Amino acid sequence: MKIEEYLNDLKKEYEKTEATLHLKAFGWDELSRQIDPTGTWVSFLPYW
Amino acid sequence: MPDDYGEYVKSAIAGDKEAFGELYRIFLNRIYRFVYYLVGDEFSAEDITQNTFLRAWRGLASFSMDSGTFQSYLYTIARNLVIDSQRKKKAYPLNGLEEVIESQEDPVTEVWKGEISEKIRQALADLDTEDRQIIILRYFEEMQFGEISEVVGSNPGAIRVKVHRLMGLLKQKLEGKI
Numbered sequence: 001m002k003i004e005e006y007l008n009d010l011k012k013e014y015e016k017t018e019a020t021l022h023l024k025a026f027g028w029d030e031l032s033r034q035i036d037p038t039g040t041w042v043s044f045l046p047y048w
Numbered sequence: 049m050p051d052d053y054g055e056y057v058k059s060a061i062a063g064d065k066e067a068f069g070e071l072y073r074i075f076l077n078r079i080y081r082f083v084y085y086l087v088g089d090e091f092s093a094e095d096i097t098q099n100t101f102l103r104a105w106r107g108l109a110s111f112s113m114d115s116g117t118f119q120s121y122l123y124t125i126a127r128n129l130v131i132d133s134q135r136k137k138k139a140y141p142l143n144g145l146e147e148v149i150e151s152q153e154d155p156v157t158e159v160w161k162g163e164i165s166e167k168i169r170q171a172l173a174d175l176d177t178e179d180r181q182i183i184i185l186r187y188f189e190e191m192q193f194g195e196i197s198e199v200v201g202s203n204p205g206a207i208r209v210k211v212h213r214l215m216g217l218l219k220q221k222l223e224g225k226i
Contacts, residue, residue, distance in 0.1 A: 012167055
């Protein structure tokens with residue numbers, strides 16, 4: 001098996017790594033508060 | 049991942065925060081996993097990921113789609129934050145992959161099961177962070193040499209040579225020659 005094939009197998013597993021549940025659930029809201037502390041715009045629930 | 053996020057980028061540059069929110073949704077997992085595979089712990093990866101997007105938003109006024117892709121813009125910020133983080137924590141090992149293995153019992157651990165996975169894991173873990181990120185960007189993120197050069201601040205020809213050299217190095221490691 002070539003090194004590229006090994007890496008391709010590894011890539012499949014790499015792609016399974018997702019952001020933490022905390023980031024998925026609250027990341028955008030936390031970030032949006034830093035971007036716009038006045039909160040004059042509507043946050044949204046992300047659709048993952 | 050959608051390839052048509054260009055409109056979101058244009059809107060975000062114009063100050064549209066909801067468009068930036070869409071970009072966050074599109075890139076969150078990718079930036080997180082890139083960072084996580086470099087730093088090796090969830091807490092740091094979360095922190096660096098959030099700071100990446102915050103800096104990206106704050107720097108959008110100076111970002112031009114003519115000078116590079118939004119994707120390379122994000123990865124460059126993430127990379128620089130990883131480097132800053134590791135400078136601050138000099139005692140922290142750069143071999144993030146090893147940390148991933150030792151600290152996790154989630155699906156990430158499953159990645160490395162089996163002899164071959166172990167060999168490739170070790171070979172990658174033995175690379176320094178700079179080299180490892182090039183392999184990740186090239187083979188996991190499937191970036192072209194030109195885009196990788198934007199991220200790491202080099203030129204495409206040098207990246208091509210480096211990838212070739214690293215692949216040779218990994219092959220030798222897998223074959224037990226070094």
